[in-house]
Amino acid sequence: MTTRRIAELLKNGQPEESVTIQGWVRTKRDLKGFSFVEVNDGSSLTGLQAVVNQSLPDYEQVMSRINTGASVEMSGKLVPSQGKNQRIELQAIEVKVYGEADPETYPLQKRHSFEFLRTIGHLRSRTNTLSAVFRVRNACANAIHQFFKSAVSCGFTRRSSQRTTAKGRANCSE
């Protein structure tokens, strides 16, 4: 089965019989008989809410491995959500944990300052703000190439800028 991007599922907002998603757990809430797990795959600010029912084989054991930051794959049925915050949610039928994230040491458990996040440059892209920034950055870069491709008045030929330049230029930084 092909994996679907969460942005696309949320945009469609339509129930589906069977979908698979992959991503990282943002939040988990254990309730009586089931858990809510929000999964984000970087495709959109909002993640997909998955409902994992205790009828799942190895429910206890699987849920103990799912914490904020864990990487997962979930398959199931996309259904209209009872909650106010989303139109659809995933009723998980299969849950696979790729990698756990130890809640004792994983730093992204609460809000942090941007200054602190700079010290964990390898993880900060998993936060709401930084992931939004990098999606905008990407859209911006694409738009730039697209513009010059389509610029009406002139056919633009792209040239990648060269990193090194010999001495003798007007401005050089060593």
Added chain:
Amino acid sequence: MKALNRTALAEKAEDGEFFGKPAFLTVSGQLEAEIMAMAFSNVYTFGPTFRAENSNTSRHLAEFWMVEPEMAFCDLEGNMDLAEEFLKYVFRSVLDQCAEDMEFFNQRIDNTVLATAENIINSQFERISYTEAISLLEKADREFEFPVSWGLDLQSEHERYLAEEKFKKPVIVTDYPVEIKAFYMRLNDDEKTVRAMDILAPNIGEIVGGSQREERLDVLERRIQAQGMAIEDLWWYLDLRRYGTVPHAGFGLGFERLVQFMTGMTNIRDVIPFPRTPLSAEF
């Protein structure tokens, strides 16, 4: 910057052995873009550039990306038209494609970002000369921290006054004094000003800088010498004027500044995945 894997090539390049002469990191792709424009008519470059100034501010990076189109058979008017069309296109497409993210920035980071983007998309940019700008600033009904006088560069408070208070939309200021602009900008007939342009936007300040380039060999040689630079070092740049010269123009835009303006992020280190700044290159 120390790379994790120092290759033999990197070491040789440092010794000046690899290229046969000392090599440096580029601060702009413009002069090379001019070479390519003289063969392909219209080109652009979009890639990393480097500044080793020791500026530890929220608006400076040692490595940042620049967008630099260069057009042959193009004057300053054509350059301004393209830059205006370009900004509108990029802001429009980001609003379309990242609506949810932009809404998030407007709510959580800076509640002016959507209005700023709409203003850029929907306004016809005002175009005034530097001389007109100075006269407007002199007449302004307010005090400025920095002096306003013909010949001095515009400070950000001046730029913001023009864009935010006077015109309330993006303003393109053209024809700056020759003394405060680069040697390659085309000299006007008055010999006092050059065909430069800066685009100033509300809540942003300067977002684009460009010019029509000096295409006349004799004038360019004179300008290079006046700056105390060696003609010999720029022999290839001068050859472009010696063989098949044409009026040409282009502009530059700092990509991270653009992303910063779009998102309202305060610190430029938060709009590039792995910021290079003085004493920082961990990731």
